[in-house]
Amino acid sequence: SRFLSRDVYDRLPSTMEKILNRKEFRPYVRTMGINIFDLPDRVVDEERVAEHHAIIITNMYPEALEREEMQLYLMIIGRMLEAFMPACKVEYTTVDAICAARNFRCHTYRIIEKGWFGIFEREDEIAGQQYHPISIPELKNGETVTVTGCNLIHKKDLPVSAYTDAGLIEYMDTAGLGTVATRTGILQTLIDRKYVRYSGGYIIPTRKGLYIYETVRGMKIADPALTSGWETQLAGMEQGKLTQEEFLEGA
Known part of the structure; x- marks a missing residue:
């Protein structure tokens, strides 16, 4: 999810105060121009937190990170700060x-x-x-x-580039397909069933995959809105906001 629950949001100021006081993060703090004890709450949305809230830092500073790991940690801090700026x-x-x-x-x-x-x-x-x-x-x-x-x-016009793993998962996120926890598994299922395959670092459809695509193209089952809508409704059932009968009536 790209949102936080209220309880996580309320703990952020103390977490940010502890972590951002370190010298490697001071450039970020100077850039922010906001008060960490008065953060905008536009990222708070209990309804859209789903299985897990947005990735944020904790109040524990990671020790002995490799260079690439520290770069990833800095990316998470920077992206978190962007959300409040x-x-x-x-x-x-x-x-x-x-x-x-x-x-x-x-x-x-x-x-x-x-x-x-x-x-x-x-x-x-x-x-x-x-x-x-x-x-x-x-x-x-x-x-x-x-x-x-x-x-x-x-x-010369070149054909549109094929998706990489990251690009396809990002598209699935944008289209509302799957969840953060299931998108990688969905992709692996497509590979295992030989609907798609790797060509270098890209994912391309197989003949079997193209046949399935041509078969269901134009059908309701091929519409991403159907799957994303079901995901939302199933989450509502899990939270007790929707009954099984109401879901089946609208399916």
Whole structure:
């Protein structure tokens, strides 16, 4: 889950005070700009905690970590801090121009207030594939400008890259398929049943998998919303918020 229960949230200030006082974490604290004893509670949602709350640090500092392990620990701390920081304010600009009867478009952005972006400065999180941090002059609608140069570039479209383990599990998370505890097992089941296989570091469908896909494509059972909806309802049954009869009536 990406949320915390209220009891975990209430213990965070004392945990953060103990851990973040260490010298290796001071750069994060300076970047935060928030009071750890008055943390925003927007990450608290009892209904969406599911089997386990979001991954956070404990009040025990890990000793004798390898370099890679410490990097992972720092990533968890940084991501946790991002969740409590102010919004990153970004200005996006799209410029449409016509030259020699051809249409041109430019996407650019600039950061107005860093907010959570100041921790890791992950530009892909705010820019995507279209926008680039290039500087453009101030322009007005309908303005005519002078072309100072041009060139022609020939490119080829490549097929969309296949999923890696991490990429597929991230997609399953976004689509609401499975849970944190079951997604890896679901992927292994697909491999064991020979619906997908590894090709290098990527996961690709087998002929058997493609046959199954063509068979169920368009059916309700192939809709991710069906599975994610059932997951939510089954969690509700586990918590006593939904009866078995109510689930079966809506299935």
